Amino acid sequence: MLTKIIRIIAVLFAVIAAATVLPQLYYTTFPPEGRSSHKNICYSEILGDFIISEYIYSTDKKQATGQTVCYDRHGKSYSRDSVARLLLLDNVSQLAYEGRFPDTICGIAVTPELVSSEAFSQYHSAQPGLYYGLCELRDQKSYTTRTLEPRDLFRITPEGIQFIVCATNQIDEEKSRLFTNCLTAADFRFPALRMWTSPDKNISEAIGYYVIDSKNELYCLSMNQSVPAVQKLEKPDSRNIRNITFGKSPDIRAILNTENGNMYIQHPDQSYTRLELPDSLRKSGRLTGNLFYRIFTLPAQNQQTTFVFDRNFRLVDSCTLYFQPQPQNTAGIFGEFLFPFHIGQTAWEGFYADWSPVKRFLWLNLALAGITLFYKRRNGYRLSNPFVITDILFVTIFGIYGLMGISAFPLKKSREEILNSQSPEL
Amino acid sequence: MKTLKHLIYKEWLKTRWFASIALLLNLGVLIYIFIALRSNFLSAGGTIYLSTLMTYKTQFFSLYRYIPLGIALLIGLSQFVPEITDKRIKLALHLPLHNLQIIYIMVVYGFVLLFLTMIPGILIFTGLISVYLPAEITIPVLQTMSPWLLGGFCAYFLIATIALEPAWKFRFLYILISYKVLTLFFMYLSIGNAVSLLPVLCLITGLSGIAPVYTSYRFNKGQL
Numbered sequence: 001m002l003t004k005i006i007r008i009i010a011v012l013f014a015v016i017a018a019a020t021v022l023p024q025l026y027y028t029t030f031p032p033e034g035r036s037s038h039k040n041i042c043y044s045e046i047l048g049d050f051i052i053s054e055y056i057y058s059t060d061k062k063q064a065t066g067q068t069v070c071y072d073r074h075g076k077s078y079s080r081d082s083v084a085r086l087l088l089l090d091n092v093s094q095l096a097y098e099g100r101f102p103d104t105i106c107g108i109a110v111t112p113e114l115v116s117s118e119a120f121s122q123y124h125s126a127q128p129g130l131y132y133g134l135c136e137l138r139d140q141k142s143y144t145t146r147t148l149e150p151r152d153l154f155r156i157t158p159e160g161i162q163f164i165v166c167a168t169n170q171i172d173e174e175k176s177r178l179f180t181n182c183l184t185a186a187d188f189r190f191p192a193l194r195m196w197t198s199p200d201k202n203i204s205e206a207i208g209y210y211v212i213d214s215k216n217e218l219y220c221l222s223m224n225q226s227v228p229a230v231q232k233l234e235k236p237d238s239r240n241i242r243n244i245t246f247g248k249s250p251d252i253r254a255i256l257n258t259e260n261g262n263m264y265i266q267h268p269d270q271s272y273t274r275l276e277l278p279d280s281l282r283k284s285g286r287l288t289g290n291l292f293y294r295i296f297t298l299p300a301q302n303q304q305t306t307f308v309f310d311r312n313f314r315l316v317d318s319c320t321l322y323f324q325p326q327p328q329n330t331a332g333i334f335g336e337f338l339f340p341f342h343i344g345q346t347a348w349e350g351f352y353a354d355w356s357p358v359k360r361f362l363w364l365n366l367a368l369a370g371i372t373l374f375y376k377r378r379n380g381y382r383l384s385n386p387f388v389i390t391d392i393l394f395v396t397i398f399g400i401y402g403l404m405g406i407s408a409f410p411l412k413k414s415r416e417e418i419l420n421s422q423s424p425e426l
Numbered sequence: 427m428k429t430l431k432h433l434i435y436k437e438w439l440k441t442r443w444f445a446s447i448a449l450l451l452n453l454g455v456l457i458y459i460f461i462a463l464r465s466n467f468l469s470a471g472g473t474i475y476l477s478t479l480m481t482y483k484t485q486f487f488s489l490y491r492y493i494p495l496g497i498a499l500l501i502g503l504s505q506f507v508p509e510i511t512d513k514r515i516k517l518a519l520h521l522p523l524h525n526l527q528i529i530y531i532m533v534v535y536g537f538v539l540l541f542l543t544m545i546p547g548i549l550i551f552t553g554l555i556s557v558y559l560p561a562e563i564t565i566p567v568l569q570t571m572s573p574w575l576l577g578g579f580c581a582y583f584l585i586a587t588i589a590l591e592p593a594w595k596f597r598f599l600y601i602l603i604s605y606k607v608l609t610l611f612f613m614y615l616s617i618g619n620a621v622s623l624l625p626v627l628c629l630i631t632g633l634s635g636i637a638p639v640y641t642s643y644r645f646n647k648g649q650l
Binding site: 002003006007009010013014016017020021130132133134136149150151152153155164165166167168169408409412 | 471472473475476477480483556557558559560562563566596599600602603606607616617618619633636637639640643644647
């Protein structure tokens with residue numbers, strides 16, 4: 001019995017291995033013939049509408065050529081030249097080079113330098129990254145003298161904050177006591193659950209860290225000329241904070257996600273504006289900005305939605321762009337008939353099993369299960385044996401992988417089955 | 427009890443030199459990694475070195491990645507290849523003990539030997555790096571090395587499973603499956619990123635530990 005149970009585990013191992021290797025081998029041998037079209041979306045400050053550019057490939061399979069077409073949401077086409085004049089803020093370098101950059105846009109006097117200085121782009125993840133719990137606190141005046149350069153790292157333990165001198169790996173007791181007292185005076189409850197700072201050195205020095213204490217309250221911790229500076233901050237709502245990204249634009253101090261999926265912009269005066277976005281839980285996006293707008297792009301499976309806000313973060317417009325799935329060729333369709341699923345692994349999703357449509361692989365699975373049933377019966381296996389039934393069930397569910405698994409680890413016949421198969425006349 | 431001692435002595439005679447080489451290899455690589463760490467730490471300065479480690483999540487110990495696998499191969503092959511040559515294991519299986527007991531005395535012996543070869547080195551390494559690195563870095567380092575160590579144990583169990591399989595066609599299939607299973611243990615992850623994967627890898631290692639029962643049964647019954 002033990003051997004047979006171990007065999008079932010081994011068959012499942014074989015199924016996993018086959019579901020990882022076989023589809024990979026198949027789709028490498030028979031790559032998809034078609035090419036997916038590439039789309040981009042921009043918001044025209046002149047039109048007050050979106051312009052979509054799409055690279056359409058040639059239908060000639062031998063040549064990977066194509067052309068870019070531009071159109072708006074209503075299907076109206078635009079030439080590339082007219083698009084450059086409608087998207088002035090996105091084409092500033094080219095227009096300035098050609099001497100076609102205007103003096104005013106929407107009634108506002110502009111220069112290429114002003115437009116460039118207002119442009120920024122940053123990524124905001126809804127999920128916090130890998131966290132060691134050990135951070136470097138830079139002094140706000142560290143650029144003035146080398147004596148203020150950090151020589152330590154800090155952690156916030158249940159007992160208080162600890163500064164570890166890197167050279168000796170020892171705790172700086174005096175500095176630790178000074179900061180612990182300052183945090184305690186600000187009603188900080190040890191330990192810290194999470195800390196964030198900006199990857200930009202200048203912002204990191206100026207703001208320091210946003211720290212969540214054990215009561216889920218938000219604090220700002222920084223250091224000015226070796227003196228701790230602690231400030232308790234208001235939270236955007238009653239929910240716990242999930243992740244924080246610091247802003248790259250002067251009007252955005254930070255972007256905060258709360259546990260219920262709300263996203264907030266924290267302004268330099270520490271006031272908050274809630275972004276009118278759909279539930280952004282587990283979604284990451286890109287925030288870009290220009291002279292007139294703040295644009296948030298949230299990608300999803302085969303689509304992306306672009307939200308345009310004005311400089312006060314009031315929603316102006318939004319548009320969802322749909323990407324056609326990879327064009328299916330004969331090999332792709334045949335693969336869905338052959339493989340019920342494939343197992344893969346990505347850094348952001350971990351392990352995943354991608355199932356083919358059931359109506360495609362079901363027929364082959366049933367046919368293979370029928371062949372297995374016929375083989376078992378012909379070779380004298382008792383069909384009421386639960387392990388024989390398990391084998392047939394494996395083939396029905398896992399198809400070709402199940403068949404390979406049960407073939408790699410053959411089922412031993414029972415004594416009765418051996419006797420029956422050796423003496424069929426009895 | 428006497429049979430047990432004889433069996434263990436037989437295993438020791440087969441594996442002692444290979445285990446000694448494995449022990450030296452393990453210690454040598456770990457001490458080399460520590461010396462390199464210390465050198466970089468002192469030349470770059472503690473603050474910059476630790477800051478770089480945390481920012482870029484550098485795997486300063488990546489040289490160790492395949493060492494547990496190499497040790498498992500050394501011990502596993504030295505233990506089981508002599509047994510399957512001319513099917514010598516059949517002599518052991520005629521001892522006055524249950525076949526499963528005999529197989530598991532061999533497998534547990536190999537597991538303990540593997541453990542004793544790898545773990546002291548890891549403990550010494552942890553002690554040494556703790557002099558320079560705080561716990562917030564040392565613990566993720568050990569978490570990142572854990573899949574490699576588990577991979578070594580899993581590889582040993584799979585070697586035993588493959589070695590005891592009587593039919594070459596199945597042996598070949600098991601090698602392919604083992605290769606795919608073992609790739610899970612040696613994925614390129616940044617420091618501390620392997621934590622969520624560890625329970626799955628522990629489960630796979632545990633399951634591979636009972637796999638030799640299946641093939642040894644087939645070996646004993648002579649099923650081809």
